[in-house]
Amino acid sequence: MKSTVVLLCSMLAVLGPSAAFAQSADAKYCDALSHQYNKYVLASEGKSHNTAPSNVSAAMGKCSTDAKTAIPILEKALQDAKVSLPPRT
Numbered sequence: 001m002k003s004t005v006v007l008l009c010s011m012l013a014v015l016g017p018s019a020a021f022a023q024s025a026d027a028k029y030c031d032a033l034s035h036q037y038n039k040y041v042l043a044s045e046g047k048s049h050n051t052a053p054s055n056v057s058a059a060m061g062k063c064s065t066d067a068k069t070a071i072p073i074l075e076k077a078l079q080d081a082k083v084s085l086p087p088r089t
Contacts, residue, residue, distance in 0.1 A: 025089065026071065030063035032086040033074035040083045053077070 037060070042052060052060065056077045059070035078085055 026067035027064055029086070029088050030059075030067040030070050030074065033071065033078060034060040034063055036078055036083055036086055037074060037081075041077070041081045 037052065037056065055073055059073035059077075062070040075085060
């Protein structure tokens with residue numbers, strides 16, 4: 001029993017930080033996509049974040065809480081607008 005607990009603790013110590021890093025990377029990429037959309041789509045149209053289509057606006061708001069869901073929406077919106085996607089780090 002003790003060895004099982006030690007093994008689980010070791011796995012959490014190894015996997016925990018990498019899982020947090022992956023979420024952080026997704027959130028940063030999502031923020032970069034939002035920035036691209038604001039800069040190249042909305043600004044070129046003379047609009048603000050509040051005038052983005054509702055699905056895009058909702059995706060921008062989810063970058064810190066649900067980036068994995070938001071990223072495909074923002075990528076598609078940028079591709080539809082013929083704006084290059086930022087590099088994913």
